[in-house]
Amino acid sequence: MTSKLFLTATMNTKTVNYAHKAPVPYWDAQLYDSRHSFVSNLAVDLLELLDPRMGEHILDLGCGTGHLSYKITNTGAEVTGIDHASTMIKRASQTYPGLNFLVIDGSNLAWNQQFDAVFSNAVLHWIKEPEKVISGVGQALKPGGRFVAEFGGKGNIDTIITAIYQALNAAGYPKNKTMNPWYFPSIGEYGMLLETQGFELKLATLVERPTSLNDGEKGLNNWLKMFGGQFFQGIPESEQLNIITDIEARLRPKLFKNGTWIADYKRIRIVANKIK
Ligand code: BEZ
Numbered sequence: 001m002t003s004k005l006f007l008t009a010t011m012n013t014k015t016v017n018y019a020h021k022a023p024v025p026y027w028d029a030q031l032y033d034s035r036h037s038f039v040s041n042l043a044v045d046l047l048e049l050l051d052p053r054m055g056e057h058i059l060d061l062g063c064g065t066g067h068l069s070y071k072i073t074n075t076g077a078e079v080t081g082i083d084h085a086s087t088m089i090k091r092a093s094q095t096y097p098g099l100n101f102l103v104i105d106g107s108n109l110a111w112n113q114q115f116d117a118v119f120s121n122a123v124l125h126w127i128k129e130p131e132k133v134i135s136g137v138g139q140a141l142k143p144g145g146r147f148v149a150e151f152g153g154k155g156n157i158d159t160i161i162t163a164i165y166q167a168l169n170a171a172g173y174p175k176n177k178t179m180n181p182w183y184f185p186s187i188g189e190y191g192m193l194l195e196t197q198g199f200e201l202k203l204a205t206l207v208e209r210p211t212s213l214n215d216g217e218k219g220l221n222n223w224l225k226m227f228g229g230q231f232f233q234g235i236p237e238s239e240q241l242n243i244i245t246d247i248e249a250r251l252r253p254k255l256f257k258n259g260t261w262i263a264d265y266k267r268i269r270i271v272a273n274k275i276k
Helices: 029-035 044-050 067-073 086-095 130-140 158-170 174-179 187-196 216-227 237-255
Strands: 002-004 015-017 057-061 078-083 100-103 115-121 141-152 199-212 260-274
Touching (some): 067 086, 130 187, 158 237, 158 260, 237 260
Parallel strands (some): 057 078, 057 115
Antiparallel strands (some): 002 015, 199 260
16 A cells, blocks of 8 residues: 655645545544544534444444444444554544454455444445445344444535635636545435445435534635545645635635534444345
8 A cells, every 4th residue: 555645744644545445534633633623523412313232242344433433332333443544543542452453344344244233423424336235234243233324425515515615716626526425325325336236225214404504704714624535635735725725715705603613424324134
């Protein structure tokens, strides 16, 4: 595996090139915990849907820095947390040394009927091969096991994406729009994928969840650096900064309210059981 910087220090982001895959973002685990903790804080009621029980074995797919894995273990369940980013797993293992964390890509699961449930928060929109994820989850679950997940759904951050595209066009980088790293399906589309692979859909919802970004005026800038770095691949640093300033200007009238940036998140939530 090789890695190279694709954004400069201002972006805090680099690509990691796998021979067979598109570049994926580099995850700065410390920055994630300090500025973007709202991602796991918002997932409390998703844990209620999971309803983990004493003695169950649960896979946390895309566990990041491990906070939700830890919350799940508080119920007496045993958790295996996985993430494709070694930076996240390193931090999770340091923070919760008693838990089991592994560097594994969600589209490359190789378990066989080991888990009572698979849980996933704010991760599946990063994986553009949903069929592979669903197939691996189906294999990993015991018969009757449950898959409980939340991620960005159809229309998620449409306002932000539109502004990014407009700013890239205006700066003369229209091709960078093709570097959009996200998959935001409708509930119909995702439900169909689940049913096709032997799941029974118990719940599927798509809800608007406007989300305050931390750090006041800097909130959108931080968010773009943490999550949107791929759009800026190959663009000189000074131009990246101009493009970000342009994105902020385009979004300010719509998303900046009382000193806080509000991202137009739309979440899809699913609960599905693996048919026996
Ligand atoms: C989300 O949680 O919906 C999300 C986060 C970062 C980038 C895109 C979507």
